[in-house]
Amino acid sequence: MARGSKLVAAAFLWLALITMPDWLNLIGSYPQLGTRIVILALAAMSLNFLLGFTGTLSFGHAAYFGLGAYGVGLTLKYLVPNTLIGMAVGVGAGLVAAAIIGALIVRLRGIYFAMVTIAFGQVFYFIAYRWNNVTGGDDGLSGWNRLPIHLGIATIDILGNERAMYYTALALFALAAALMALLLRSPFGRTLLAIRENERRARFLGIPVDRHIWMAWVISCTFAAVAGALYALLNNFADPHDLRWDQSGDFVIMAVLGGMRSFWGPLIGAAIFVALQDYLSTQTENWMSFIGVFFILVVLFFPRGVLGVIRRRSPT
């Protein structure tokens, strides 16, 4: 795409995001849906940092998403009534878990890597599921609320004001997106692309491939934890299903649906997927089957994703 049209697209995208609570009302939806889209898009984009840009197939991102969620929930419920500290704990938990597990799996590749990430993803699910008296088990962690954020000079009332919650989520989304975009443009990011394109060659050039993949993994999981923390705040609830393999699959399908090879693809994918899921779950009890059919249709007929198809059609 030419530089000009790219700028127009970006301006349009941000305008749509900033005005989302308004136009969601206009089309008869509700603002919370917008917040959910932005948060899940952040998770899908952080997954795509690995999937699309490092070429590493992770199928267990729900674990870190869920750690963020439980981190913030447990902190607010049992430790300190402070949203910022809670988020820091959640994100920290995701980061530490990713660093440890990443060190174990970084030597593996391809489907082996995918299988191990799936399997490891389940550990935290079982912990949350079984540690009943702390995590609430299968019922999830409830009995706590997000609290207004005090920033010294101002207070953001994310509890009483739905819009404040949306814009807080959007601000963090923008920050994370900017950081990821910067990283991808840096020499580090270019190295990741080189690893994706030809790992053996990258290794011959003297690039410490395993270390780069480990770093990309930790960065990606940490942003997923940010998304998870926001998600728990949005719902005032941490659900063990946030940690489960089906949630991981949802993130992957969002990335694929939007277009794995493009930076903004997962955002589009998340918007479509969340809207579809929301609609289906109000229409039928068997929405899971429809989602399953949707997975199959996307894989068989639409593997490039929305942005992949658009990019291919427009001459570069």
Next chain:
Amino acid sequence: MTQLILFNVFNGLIIGAFYALMALGLSLILNLSGVINFAHGGFLALGGYLALVLMPYTGFWGALVLAPLLTAAVGLVVERTLVRPLYGRDPLYSLLLTFGLAFILEDGTRFIWGPGTLPFSIPGWMTTPLSGKFFFLTGFRLFMVLLVTVAVIGLFLILNRTRLGMRIRAGTLDLETVSALGVNVRVLRNLNFGIGIYLAGLAGALAAGMLGLQPTIGSELIMPSFVAIIIGGLGSLTGTLLGGLLIGVASGVTAVFFPSASEAVIYVLMAIVLLVRPRGLLGEEGRF
């Protein structure tokens, strides 16, 4: 105490045999076609429910024979229509496809048979304990161990003694050469998928007899089978068998001392194996 530990070891072996049966099917498909079949648990549930439906007409034994075969037939059709177009593409896509399939199978069984646990009646003489001292040794449990053993031996005989089995093993090593030697690789992959799904169906019929049937039975049993494959080592069926039994016993023994960790312990085991021996216990060096 000894009896309790013995009970749990035995119980663990049975569960482990389940995991192994399921993991062997997964492993077969993974090794030859490079597809992680997420829907394997769904096929297991399908096998169980088909056995339940067939039972009034064919009796217990007939159901045990027919249900896995029918499940395998469904598997053959699924491979032919949905999975085949994805060979040679990024493994991500087949993973996502079988993932969607798992959703459909779980939700489909829930839609048809309801969300509750359905009882699965096995012949009466099988449910009574064989010995007063070892109360846990019921006929059905022994029968299950026996049947799993027979199935595993059968599988290894097929793989080692028949033409089809030899082609599957050769294809696992080098599919291109097998194809160049005139073997129809499409048919080979199809049959191999069918055998894998047959094992899932068999495990399902057995699991139904032991645990009762509910739609989520598949998604509960699939993760441990993944762990069994990883611990045993990718590419090695013997390893998969070993991995299954190992995690079964490990979670059985843990259940004695620390019941709430009985699920998590298998992941700890997996972490240790990955740390010490990343290719798994019997995995081949440099295959993955």
